[in-house]
Amino acid sequence: MSLLPEQPQDQYWMAKALRYAALGLGETWPNPSVGCLMLTVGDNENTQFHLTRTAAFGRPHAEEALLSIPSLKAKDSTVYVTLEPCAHEQKNLSCVDRLIRAGVKRVVIASQDPDQRTNGIAVQKLIEAGVSVTVGCLEKQANTMQQGYIYRQRYQRPMVTLKTAISLDGKTADSKGNSQWITNHYSRRRVHLLRAFHDATIVGIGTVIKDNPMLNCRLKRFEHRRSLRIVLDRQLRLPCTSKLAQTSTQFPTWVLYRYDSENRRSQLEKMGVEVHLLPDMSDISVILSYLAGKGLTRVLVEGGAKLHSAFFQAKLVDRLIIFQAPILLGSQGVDMTGPELKADIEQPYRFKLIHTRKLINDFYYEYRQA
Numbered sequence: 001m002s003l004l005p006e007q008p009q010d011q012y013w014m015a016k017a018l019r020y021a022a023l024g025l026g027e028t029w030p031n032p033s034v035g036c037l038m039l040t041v042g043d044n045e046n047t048q049f050h051l052t053r054t055a056a057f058g059r060p061h062a063e064e065a066l067l068s069i070p071s072l073k074a075k076d077s078t079v080y081v082t083l084e085p086c087a088h089e090q091k092n093l094s095c096v097d098r099l100i101r102a103g104v105k106r107v108v109i110a111s112q113d114p115d116q117r118t119n120g121i122a123v124q125k126l127i128e129a130g131v132s133v134t135v136g137c138l139e140k141q142a143n144t145m146q147q148g149y150i151y152r153q154r155y156q157r158p159m160v161t162l163k164t165a166i167s168l169d170g171k172t173a174d175s176k177g178n179s180q181w182i183t184n185h186y187s188r189r190r191v192h193l194l195r196a197f198h199d200a201t202i203v204g205i206g207t208v209i210k211d212n213p214m215l216n217c218r219l220k221r222f223e224h225r226r227s228l229r230i231v232l233d234r235q236l237r238l239p240c241t242s243k244l245a246q247t248s249t250q251f252p253t254w255v256l257y258r259y260d261s262e263n264r265r266s267q268l269e270k271m272g273v274e275v276h277l278l279p280d281m282s283d284i285s286v287i288l289s290y291l292a293g294k295g296l297t298r299v300l301v302e303g304g305a306k307l308h309s310a311f312f313q314a315k316l317v318d319r320l321i322i323f324q325a326p327i328l329l330g331s332q333g334v335d336m337t338g339p340e341l342k343a344d345i346e347q348p349y350r351f352k353l354i355h356t357r358k359l360i361n362d363f364y365y366e367y368r369q370a
């Protein structure tokens with residue numbers, strides 16, 4: 001297998017494809033959001049670019065969408081793809097075969113597909129068909145953007161973002177358990193964006209009973225996003241009067257439960273809630289592998305304290321996002337984690353700060369697991 005080195009403009013074009021692909025995160029699962037950019041030469045010899053990404057619900061793939069553009073002159077073009085084109089399509093032609101058939105001259109790939117049905121196979125096919133291939137252009141950025149898909153393929157679990165809103169003294173609610181609203185309007189808008197760009201938002205039943213949240217994205221231009229709302233609720237306590245149950249035909253809602261209560265289950269199902277019986281809900285890795293099996297690649301955990309403890313304890317928080325407001329809620333307020341989380345100064349749970357931002361009076365902190 002012989003790969004060609006990067007050319008001077010490759011990173012510029014790949015960055016465009018990556019930015020465009022990132023806009024599709026949260027709506028293409030179980031498939032990755034892939035960006036595809038083609039450079040062609042126009043009638044008056046000027047370079048033109050065409051950009052597509054994986055469509056909502058994962059179909060059509062970015063390459064298929066691109067090659068369906070009417071009057072596209074794909075022959076002898078250069079194509080940039082954020083992930084190795086699939087080689088395993090069963091019903092239709094695979095993306096790699098489409099590119100070969102279209103007569104493209106060069107393909108630049110950011111990262112190889114961890115799916116064993118494609119990994120390296122598409123690259124090999126392209127080379128054998130006489131196409132020039134470059135692999136690894138902005139690979140690190142691509143792997144970060146596609147982390148959810150990569151984790152599902154490699155570790156059979158979705159990528160986990162845990163988000164919480166805290167006061168200066170680290171409390172997530174006051175002494176009565178009220179948390180609405182700790183942070184300002186700008187922070188809350190960002191939370192809505194986070195929901196839009198994840199496949200699902202997960203909460204514990206304690207938060208539903210206390211806060212009765214909607215957990216959807218209510219930002220203009222993102223209202224069409226239908227990221228799942230998932231409640232971890234062993235005893236199926238989700239009230240039929242909750243906003244989640246009441247709006248479940250509009251916004252998909254799942255409840256993961258352990259103990260069957262026939263009456264409640266059928267009531268919730270009639271309302272449109274999808275109920276999932278799990279034999280073991282104490283182990284977060286079992287829950288995540290179940291969700292990966294259902295196709296989820298990126299989940300956002302939104303509390304409360306008990307659920308946070310369980311995710312931290314299992315070391316299954318890949319990205320931690322904290323919104324901090326300039327208020328004090330006092331020592332009786334609710335902590336970010338419950339007493340279940342055991343740690344000490346010798347062995348603390350450690351994170352690496354990767355991004356901060358000021359949101360008027362609030363602060364946004366983004367961490368990755370150290």
Ligand SMILES: NC(=O)c1ccc[n+]([C@@H]2O[C@H](COP(=O)([O-])OP(=O)(O)OC[C@H]3O[C@@H](n4cnc5c(N)ncnc54)[C@H](OP(=O)(O)O)[C@@H]3O)[C@@H](O)[C@H]2O)c1
Binds near residue numbers: 164283
């Ligand atoms: N500031 C913020 O960002 C924020 C966000 C959310 C919530 N909050 C606040 O947090 C408080 C609620 O927190 P909470 O700790 O009481 O409740 P919680 O963490 O939301 O829910 C805990 C419950 O989830 C269920 N559960 C199912 N599987 C679990 C698992 N594997 N591990 C742990 N729990 C599991 C358990 O009930 P079953 O045994 O019945 O299943 C458990 O009691 C409220 O005051 C709310 O306002 C603040």
